[in-house]
Amino acid sequence: MKLGKKPAATKDAAGKAEGVELTAGYSRFLTLLRFGLAALGGVLVFLSFPPVAWWFTAPFGIALFLVSLTPWDMGPKPKPDSKFERHTAHIPGSWMAIGLGIVFGMAFFGLLLPWVGMYVGWYAAVGLSLVESLYTALFALGASLMLRVLHRSTMTTLTYLSTALFLPAWWLATEFLRSSWPWNGFPWGRLAFGQANGPLVFLTPITTTPGLSYIVALIGAMLAIFVVAWQWRHVTAPSSYRAPITLAGYVVVLLSVTVGLAFTPMASGTRHPDDQVPLNVAAVQGNVPRTGLDFNSQRFQVLQNHVDETLRLADDVASGRAEQPDIVLWPENAADVNPVYNEQARELVDEATDAINVPIIVGSVIPTGSEEEPSATNSMLVWEPGKGETARHDKYFVQPFGEWLPWRGFWESIFPIAERAGYFEPGPPDWTLRVGDTKIGVATCFEIAFTRAATDAVKDGARILTVPTNNATFGESPMTYQQLAMSRVQAVEHHIPVVVASTNGVSAVINERGRIESETELSTADVLTASFGDVPTGTLATRLGAKVEYVLAFFGLLGALGAMLVLNRLPTLERRRRHSTV
Structure with missing residues (x-):
């Protein structure tokens, strides 16, 4: 990496560089690395589904996808007595985020759905995979905005926590859209459906199937934030190092409560058949x-x-x-x-x-x-x-x-x-x-x-x-x-x-x-x-129905729109802040 003398911001086809300039060659390498991570993330999510059915790979796939969308700080660590400021960063712009989403989606759906074209031709499977990838591209666009807001924030426990909760909600919002529109949608490939062999599936009587998708994406977001916190260690304030650990504690408590509820009668069926005769x-x-x-x-x-x-x-x-x-x-x-x-x-x-x-x-x-x-x-x-x-x-x-x-x-x-x-x-x-x-x-x-x-x-x-x-x-x-x-x-x-x-x-x-x-x-x-025999049916998830998905999807939409508004206002706020300190 070649560091220039001037801290002027530059922009090239590969993305944006803040602070110290990155050479074009190194920037292209980082861009290729991002697309490689996105593709690998799609492969890992696919591996959670049959015929492989490695349920545990899905969170890692989501984590890699999110890391590929995250701003990467590349500059040296500031001196202890220097004023905290951003150094070199490789930040994917909106179009790159969309491209990363399409690459992730093609890797995921391309491997998941080849049977669609088994008898009608390869173009059917490729076409469907490409259409489904537009939804992961939409997710990537919103997620990249949230991660850019986190990158420019003070990186407290609250900012990490809000990002970790908004990201999986935005995933669920795009999954909901894909599963309902157009023509009633195509829900094949919901994250939850890759968990049939794993322990997380036993949370569905409490969370519903869409809620399980949220939890899988939440675990992936947590993993990504740990990677991001480590990658940003050179440019974050020392007090922010503990924030991801505190965040992990909050998430563990949330999952523990959910697991506890999964062992209550609400998760084991509440309605007995009218007749007790075996069927x-x-x-x-x-x-x-x-x-x-x-x-x-x-x-x-x-x-x-x-x-x-x-x-x-x-x-x-x-x-x-x-x-x-x-x-x-x-x-x-x-x-x-x-x-x-x-x-x-x-x-x-x-x-x-x-x-x-x-x-x-x-x-x-x-x-x-x-x-x-x-x-x-x-x-x-x-x-x-x-x-x-x-x-x-x-x-x-x-x-x-x-x-x-x-x-x-x-x-x-x-x-x-x-x-x-x-x-x-x-x-x-x-x-x-x-x-x-x-x-x-x-x-x-x-x-x-x-x-x-x-x-x-x-x-x-x-x-x-x-x-x-x-x-x-x-x-x-x-x-x-x-x-x-x-x-x-x-x-x-x-x-x-x-x-x-x-x-x-x-x-x-x-x-x-x-x-x-x-x-x-x-x-x-x-x-x-x-x-x-006498199998009681109906759980809390049955009674909740689609309400969980509606609430979480709306929450995710608020997160994406909020990130867009914050980024649009940041230049104005920064100019006002500089003016007030002169």
């Missing part, structure tokens, strides 16, 4: 002829596979090898040939229900439009022996660019494969089905990523939560394991058992503590059975 459930995985976009070109074969497995289960029940279920769950799209309108499909489903002699929850597609204006609902039907359809749940969160296509004419003119996107319409926001006297929660496939689905189902009295899903369009990719992790987090949050039924795997039975009791292999035909 026996069977989940059927019939498998598909082949995976990929053409899996349903042999839709009768898919239906026949699920009928065959149900008949096999009925034989096992008759011979005493299996217990009689009260409900049988088929996956999403198990009967894409609609049994309501197609006589052959009806006969097959009737054959299965008559053999097992209990209601089957059947995944089907219900046409609602015409040939000129096609539309349909992605539905789960309660099909009872001798009665047929008696109840129905229409999927509310339909997947954009898959189940329906925004701006269809535009995309079809660019990508011919876009013509294969569905014409599904959302149903009402209702996530329970009544089967006899029992309410069953239903979050179809993509819906399990939306915390509202599970929360509303439990509030409405669901005894168990079911996740019927069709993963055949994503082959044997990590997608199914990421979806399973989300199901486990929701099970813990609401203290409710979850049954996942997939066309080709992985199907699973998850208990109310998030542990997988049984699961199937990929690309096999199998049946899982489970018996659920």
